Amino acid sequence: MISATVTSTPDSLRPASEVMKLERLGSMFASRLSFVRSLMRKMISERWQIVNTVFDLDSEGHGLAIYRITTPANCYHCVVFSRNLTPEQRTDRVIAEAWDVTFAMLEGEVEDTLLEQMEANVPLQEAGRQHPRVLVLSRANRSLRNFSQFVDALAAGRQPDPAWLTAVGYLYRTTAVYGNGKFGIADFARLERNPDFNRPFAAQMLAVYVLRQFSIEQLNHLARVQSPQHAVPLHSELERYLGIGNSTGLGMAPFLINHPQLIQQWVYSRERALAYVRKEPATEQTRTRLRALMARALKHLQQSQTEDGEQSLRNQETARSIAESIDWLDRTPAHPELYEELIQWARSHCSLEAQELVNTLLIELYPDLVDSLDDEFGCRETMDLQPDMKARQLKNLIEEKFDWALSYREDSAADNYWFWYRSVEKEEPRLGVRGSESGAEKELSLAIGPRISLCYTRLTQFLEHNPNAMVVEFLLHHPGQKECVRRIQTMGETPYGEIRANLWHKDMKPMHLLRTKLSFFGASRFDPKSDRWVRITLFQGAPLPRELVHPKRSLEQLDDWGFPLEPELDDNRKVYGDAQ
Amino acid sequence: MKVSFNELQGLSRKAFIAIGFDEGDANDAAEMVAWMEAHGLDGIAALRKGLDFLLNEDKSQPPRLIYQDADLCVVDAQHKTVLGHASLAIELGYAKCRARGLSVTKIRHCHNRMLIVGYLSRIARRNMSVTAFWRNSHEPLTEILVSFRSGEAEPEICMYGLPSTPDDTEPNNGITLVMVNHVDLLPDLKPEAPANDLILQNRAAMLDWQERSLVDGIDVDTELWERLKLLATKMLVETSDDSRQGAGAGTTDND
Numbered sequence: 001m002i003s004a005t006v007t008s009t010p011d012s013l014r015p016a017s018e019v020m021k022l023e024r025l026g027s028m029f030a031s032r033l034s035f036v037r038s039l040m041r042k043m044i045s046e047r048w049q050i051v052n053t054v055f056d057l058d059s060e061g062h063g064l065a066i067y068r069i070t071t072p073a074n075c076y077h078c079v080v081f082s083r084n085l086t087p088e089q090r091t092d093r094v095i096a097e098a099w100d101v102t103f104a105m106l107e108g109e110v111e112d113t114l115l116e117q118m119e120a121n122v123p124l125q126e127a128g129r130q131h132p133r134v135l136v137l138s139r140a141n142r143s144l145r146n147f148s149q150f151v152d153a154l155a156a157g158r159q160p161d162p163a164w165l166t167a168v169g170y171l172y173r174t175t176a177v178y179g180n181g182k183f184g185i186a187d188f189a190r191l192e193r194n195p196d197f198n199r200p201f202a203a204q205m206l207a208v209y210v211l212r213q214f215s216i217e218q219l220n221h222l223a224r225v226q227s228p229q230h231a232v233p234l235h236s237e238l239e240r241y242l243g244i245g246n247s248t249g250l251g252m253a254p255f256l257i258n259h260p261q262l263i264q265q266w267v268y269s270r271e272r273a274l275a276y277v278r279k280e281p282a283t284e285q286t287r288t289r290l291r292a293l294m295a296r297a298l299k300h301l302q303q304s305q306t307e308d309g310e311q312s313l314r315n316q317e318t319a320r321s322i323a324e325s326i327d328w329l330d331r332t333p334a335h336p337e338l339y340e341e342l343i344q345w346a347r348s349h350c351s352l353e354a355q356e357l358v359n360t361l362l363i364e365l366y367p368d369l370v371d372s373l374d375d376e377f378g379c380r381e382t383m384d385l386q387p388d389m390k391a392r393q394l395k396n397l398i399e400e401k402f403d404w405a406l407s408y409r410e411d412s413a414a415d416n417y418w419f420w421y422r423s424v425e426k427e428e429p430r431l432g433v434r435g436s437e438s439g440a441e442k443e444l445s446l447a448i449g450p451r452i453s454l455c456y457t458r459l460t461q462f463l464e465h466n467p468n469a470m471v472v473e474f475l476l477h478h479p480g481q482k483e484c485v486r487r488i489q490t491m492g493e494t495p496y497g498e499i500r501a502n503l504w505h506k507d508m509k510p511m512h513l514l515r516t517k518l519s520f521f522g523a524s525r526f527d528p529k530s531d532r533w534v535r536i537t538l539f540q541g542a543p544l545p546r547e548l549v550h551p552k553r554s555l556e557q558l559d560d561w562g563f564p565l566e567p568e569l570d571d572n573r574k575v576y577g578d579a580q
Numbered sequence: 581m582k583v584s585f586n587e588l589q590g591l592s593r594k595a596f597i598a599i600g601f602d603e604g605d606a607n608d609a610a611e612m613v614a615w616m617e618a619h620g621l622d623g624i625a626a627l628r629k630g631l632d633f634l635l636n637e638d639k640s641q642p643p644r645l646i647y648q649d650a651d652l653c654v655v656d657a658q659h660k661t662v663l664g665h666a667s668l669a670i671e672l673g674y675a676k677c678r679a680r681g682l683s684v685t686k687i688r689h690c691h692n693r694m695l696i697v698g699y700l701s702r703i704a705r706r707n708m709s710v711t712a713f714w715r716n717s718h719e720p721l722t723e724i725l726v727s728f729r730s731g732e733a734e735p736e737i738c739m740y741g742l743p744s745t746p747d748d749t750e751p752n753n754g755i756t757l758v759m760v761n762h763v764d765l766l767p768d769l770k771p772e773a774p775a776n777d778l779i780l781q782n783r784a785a786m787l788d789w790q791e792r793s794l795v796d797g798i799d800v801d802t803e804l805w806e807r808l809k810l811l812a813t814k815m816l817v818e819t820s821d822d823s824r825q826g827a828g829a830g831t832t833d834n835d
Contacts, residue, residue: 129581129582132582132584132795132796132797141835143835144835145835168835173835180586181584181585181586181587181590182584182586182587183587184582184583184584184587184797185584186584186794187584187585187586187794188586189585189794190794190795245835247835382702382705384702384705384706385671387671387672387674387675388674388675388678388679421816421817422815422816422817423816423817423819423823424813424816424817424818424819425819425823425824427816430817430823432817432822432823437820437822437823438817438818438820438822439817439818439823442814442815442816442817445603470675472668472671472672472674472675473672475668475671476642476643476645476668476672479602479604479605479642479643479668480602480603480604481604482602482604482605482608482667482668483602483603483604483607484604486604535835
């Protein structure tokens with residue numbers, strides 16, 4: 001059940017009309033509630049152990065590696081297969097059929113028979129059949145921009161230039177990270193009662209985190225192989241600054257539309273966090289902390305690089321706005337209404353991205369208030385009809401909660417420009433132009449706005465002759481509206497409801513959809529490759545596995561890894577790796 | 581072959597859409613099949629049995645409401661499967677029960693009746709007790725009683741053969757649903773009740789089955805699986821240069 005209803009919402013929540021606009025959702029940043037941050041906090045506080053148990057790689061780095069993950073209650077293994085990839089096989093598209101590494105995380109022990117089964121199937125990814133104890137299946141390719149020069153630098157006895165990781169924050173980039181029953185792996189229903197992974201995407205994020213550790217250890221291995229006498233291990237500051245890349249495209253869109261209850265729950269949790277913080281009186285101490293966070297975020301933005309002109313302009317605009325926000329904060333002494341004033345000032349003076357960045361940083365100030373929301377990002381997704389609702393009530397509900405959808409015009413070319421479909425190539429979701437590209441007859445029903453509008457038109461006509469009818473009677477006349485009606489009834493009861501956009505509209509920007517989901521994951525360094533394809537980085541700046549077990553810093557210090565900055569190494573990066 | 585619940589539900593849904601189901605019916609039908617299978621009630625076998633029929637039935641004809649008053653409704657499914665056409669009849673019964681405390685819904689002329697159990701679990705979780713009764717009119721004559729207690733996701737099922745064949749003057753291909761708001765209607769066989777080939781299935785057994793499905797996966801006949809995949813493929817768009825551009829990414833990895 002969705003835990004949120006309109007009657008239980010804090011009164012200072014931002015309205016859905018503001019928050020659920022696609023452009024604003026597409027301006028969000030990773031926050032302390034993002035899934036990678038939330039997972040790391042859990043791993044730190046519960047001292048999860050991640051230990052390499054098999055490292056059987058050849059001089060090219062090909063072979064097998066296994067990592068054992070021990071939590072207070074359970075044990076898991078992440079099995080990594082590293083194989084040779086020819087240049088012609090190399091593509092970052094989901095339609096690829098071979099990768100540098102394929103990996104899977106499974107529950108329990110890796111028996112020999114299971115390992116054999118995995119060896120035969122994990123490298124095949126979608127083409128294989130996976131064991132039901134496998135929780136996550138994924139693959140990754142090396143970053144050609146980074147990998148070799150990192151190996152060469154370490155083999156030569158020097159540390160790689162940190163700027164290389166600022167430009168490309170990873171050595172490996174994943175394309176798809178599968179969970180929830182795909183290709184025979186375990187259903188999420190099995191994880192729901194597992195405290196380790198009952199939060200959305202927690203298992204997937206852990207698998208990615210383990211790959212990060214593999215990338216470090218494979219790198220050190222290759223450097224040692226290349227130059228046993230001179231090689232040095234990667235500096236710990238660079239280890240932390242190393243993330244895992246992900247490239248993703250329109251595949252994110254169907255998830256966002258097909259899981260509206262989950263998305264609303266994510267937004268609701270984040271917005272509650274902001275609402276809690278807005279009620280807090282600022283102190284000199286929190287003002288100082290906020291300023292420091294802003295300065296770090298500003299520097300992070302200034303260090304972010306992208307070849308995409310539009311994103312580059314957005315970054316510059318956000319950086320300018322944040323610099324002005326810092327000036328504003330410097331001019332404004334701490335007082336109880338400081339946060340509210342800052343939010344209002346940002347609304348008047350800053351870009352959407354900068355406004356959302358300010359909100360993200362405000363949430364960062366109050367771990368005690370917001371971190372318990374980590375456990376409220378999940379929900380049971382069930383949409384049930386309310387058949388006895390009066391049809392006129394349904395009409396009122398649409399007018400009240402879905403008015404944004406009613407601007408759709410069936411006869412407008414711009415309103416019907418795009419159609420969404422799946423290609424025969426690995427069922428990859430794609431966008432086509434209606435009328436000029438084939439396939440519209442097979443389109444996916446992702447455009448909720450137009451569907452609601454069309455349903456409303458039929459409902460209005462029906463009510464003219466049946467003013468006292470129930471919803472189920474309307475549906476007996478229009479059975480094709482069943483899914484739309486129960487969605488309206490279900491989402492109409494939630495504080496935030498649907499993403500407010502016509503996904504058919506000519507001006508719709510798919511990148512906003514991608515960024516919405518990625519910000520909740522905790523992605524940084526948005527680097528679009530087109531208007532519907534983006535590279536991001538996960539876990540850049542995150543603590544290392546050894547720091548979880550033998551922490552030299554407090555939870556608060558270890559958890560403070562958002563908006564990572566390029567490390568400054570001693571002796572102009574010629575420092576040898578520090579004690580590992 | 582073994583598949584996950586999510587795979588079975590997802591592929592069934594795509595296949596139902598390709599067959600011509602509306603999205604809502606496709607979602608419901610897929611959930612019904614997967615739910616039945618995960619609870620040990622042979623949803624896949626029922627789907628296999630009805631698939632040819634489904635492919636050939638006219639999807640454009642919705643169920644026809646023959647009669648209704650405040651707490652009774654009779655719906656003609658027009659010789660179609662319950663997968664696509666029973667849900668609205670059930671929802672009508674639910675609405676009437678909400679208003680009157682008890683409702684009777686009769687669905688005439690429908691196929692694949694066992695699959696209706698998957699949808700009734702949705703009614704029960706909405707705090708309504710519901711009992712379904714129907715007879716298989718072929719030899720041997722059997723009666724099936726499925727009863728959900730309000731709020732519980734699994735039913736108790738009672739199936740038995742009758743010792744004699746009554747005179748059924750018209751085809752017995754209907755189903756009767758009784759919904760009640762405030763009491764439970766659970767099967768309680770009379771001591772002298774006919775018990776030929778009695779099969780009782782209780783909640784505990786179904787929960788055990790569901791647990792095994794989650795841990796071990798669900799066994800699916802490979803041939804049926806391939807058939808569903810082939811059906812689902814009908815909703816995929818052939819690739820073209822335009823189509824490849826539609827993904828928005830390049831074709832090489834220069835990262």
